[in-house]
Amino acid sequence: MTEDAIRNALSVVRYPGFSRDIISFGLVKSISIKNGVVAVGIEIQTRDPKVPEQIFKDCHEALDEMAGASENVQVTINIEDPPGAPSTPGGVGGKQSIPGVKRVIAIASGKGGVGKSTVSANLAVSLSKQGLKVGLCDCDLYGPSIAHMFGATDQQPRADSRERIIPIEAHGIKLMSMGFLLGDDAPVIVRGPLATRYTQQFLKEVAWGELDVLVLDLPPGTGDIQLTIVQTIALDGAVVVTTPQEVALIDARKAISMFAKVNVGILGLIENMSWFECEHGTRYHLFGKGGGQREAELMGVPLLAQIPIDPGTRERCDEGEPVALLDPVKSPISAAFRQAAEALPVPSG
Ligand code: ADP
Numbered sequence: 001m002t003e004d005a006i007r008n009a010l011s012v013v014r015y016p017g018f019s020r021d022i023i024s025f026g027l028v029k030s031i032s033i034k035n036g037v038v039a040v041g042i043e044i045q046t047r048d049p050k051v052p053e054q055i056f057k058d059c060h061e062a063l064d065e066m067a068g069a070s071e072n073v074q075v076t077i078n079i080e081d082p083p084g085a086p087s088t089p090g091g092v093g094g095k096q097s098i099p100g101v102k103r104v105i106a107i108a109s110g111k112g113g114v115g116k117s118t119v120s121a122n123l124a125v126s127l128s129k130q131g132l133k134v135g136l137c138d139c140d141l142y143g144p145s146i147a148h149m150f151g152a153t154d155q156q157p158r159a160d161s162r163e164r165i166i167p168i169e170a171h172g173i174k175l176m177s178m179g180f181l182l183g184d185d186a187p188v189i190v191r192g193p194l195a196t197r198y199t200q201q202f203l204k205e206v207a208w209g210e211l212d213v214l215v216l217d218l219p220p221g222t223g224d225i226q227l228t229i230v231q232t233i234a235l236d237g238a239v240v241v242t243t244p245q246e247v248a249l250i251d252a253r254k255a256i257s258m259f260a261k262v263n264v265g266i267l268g269l270i271e272n273m274s275w276f277e278c279e280h281g282t283r284y285h286l287f288g289k290g291g292g293q294r295e296a297e298l299m300g301v302p303l304l305a306q307i308p309i310d311p312g313t314r315e316r317c318d319e320g321e322p323v324a325l326l327d328p329v330k331s332p333i334s335a336a337f338r339q340a341a342e343a344l345p346v347p348s349g
Contacts, residue, residue, distance in 0.1 A: 001066060003031050006038055009066060013058040015044075016051050017254075017261035018222045022059075025224060026196075029078075038067050039074045045081065045231050047263050052077045097234035098203065101135070103213045103346050105267065106229065106238040108259070110251020112143070112220040115272035115307070116241045118317055119337075120217035121149045123239070125324035126334075126341035128172050132212040135167060138177035139202065139229060140219040141195055147179035151320020155180060164207040171325060176206045196228045203232050213346045221251075222258040230262045236345065237267040239304065244271055244291030256299050268304035269296045270340055276309040283308075305340035307333060 011023040022028055022042065030041035040059060044052060059075045067073045097104060107123065109116040117140070124136040138146035147153045150170035157165045157180050167174035178198070208214060216235075219225050229235070238259045242252035256266055271292025275283040286309065296303040307313075310333055313323045328335035 001033055001036075001038065003033065005066065006031050006033070006040070006063065009062045010040070010059060013055060013062055015227065016054045017258040018224075018227055020224050020227070022055060025227060036068070037072050037074065038063055039076070041076050041078070043078045043080070046079060046261070047081060048261055051261060052079055098208060098214065101208055101211045101214045103236045104216060104233060105213060105344060105346075106216045106218050106235050106264070107241060108218045108226070108238050108255045109220050109241045110222070110253070110255040111242075111248050114220075114241050114243045114248055116220065117145045117149060117217050118313065118322075119239070119241045119270050119272060119307070120215055121146060121317065121322045122324035122334075122337040123341050123344070124173050124215045125171060125322045126337045127213055127215070127344070127346060129324070129338070130341065130346075132346060133210060134172075135174040135176070135208050135211045135214040136217065137202065137206070137214060138175075138179060138217045139199060139225060140217060141178050141198060141225065142219060144177045144179035146175060146217055147177045149317045149320060149322060150175055153179060160207050162207070164205050166207050170320070171322070174208060174211070176202065176208075178202070195225055199225050199228045200232050203229065213344075222254055226258065227262075230259075230264055235264045237265045239267050239270060239340075239344070240301075241270045241272055242292060242295065243273045243287045244285070244289065245287040246291065248287075249291050249295045252295060253299070256301070266299070266301045267344055268302040268340075269299070270304050271306045273309045274306040302343065304343050305336045307336055 007023055010028060011021050013022045015022055015025055027042050027044055029043050032039045056075050056077060060070055060073055063073045064070045107116055107120040124134050128134040136146060138144045152168050152170045152175060155168045157168055160166050167176045168180060240252050240255050242248045259266055269292055273287055275285045277283050293303050313333055316323045324334045324337040326334040328338045
């Protein structure tokens, strides 16, 4: 039995609800072996008692056989409260976690390519049209697209006198994106601890000023960046974006349960690419029908909107003019985003 062998054995123990393990998350703070007894010290931030219980059980499962008996394995878990007040399902914690920012709402998805960034951009625009001061932060280090969707890829953010990054402004929204820092072609090779550090810097060292709401466009999935975000700042809730077909819904379910594990309330589900309407008004449900509604009912969360497949929506995104900028009376898609934005718990403008 060596320290390396123990570390190796513990690398199969997942953080409940996430795809990453407790070793690569850096949660195992100490390992010692004395007289055949293995002692493992773990530190986690959670308010959910089931999380340490599960980790405790899984650590024993991984180590007992190697150590010869359960008595030879001591797992000590130090539990701290995550930052900010706990959110309640569909409700808000209400604590300011970023100075000057009243509400922070995360937009998440289980899978890539379901339209999460499109939804983030358009919700931010709809919230801004309600008269709110809105920020939008692209946390997707590996595929930032928000700068592109706001036609701001050629802009470079500057630093203020306190060395904080000043967000770019487009369509009245303050934007921060890895895309601004990397440019289009830069290889994105940040992984693991470096990704965690970038994300923390992103969240803490941007001079947002006074904002009514900050929308966070999370990367897809349930990995280390998501965990870093929920441990760094208090989220007021999360919106999960999915397409109607089962494979996307399975992953959306994983995202929902990840947020439940870290006590972040799900504000609702948005079903994107719900149907395509041809010029004669016939609707084709290319990815299946009603999946989002069924899932929302199953998970006990509201379905905030159904957004059809619309070539114009994609074109406007590519041109840096999100569709929600259009008059909702003339554009049903802009109206759908407005309706979803109105259902979010944000302060009045
Ligand atoms: P994600 O952030 O989930 O990876 P994106 O928002 O980048 O997804 O969307 C992926 C692609 O699909 C983009 O080209 C986007 O313009 C397009 N798209 C997203 N939603 C729609 C929609 N409702 N209708 C048409 N195209 C869409």
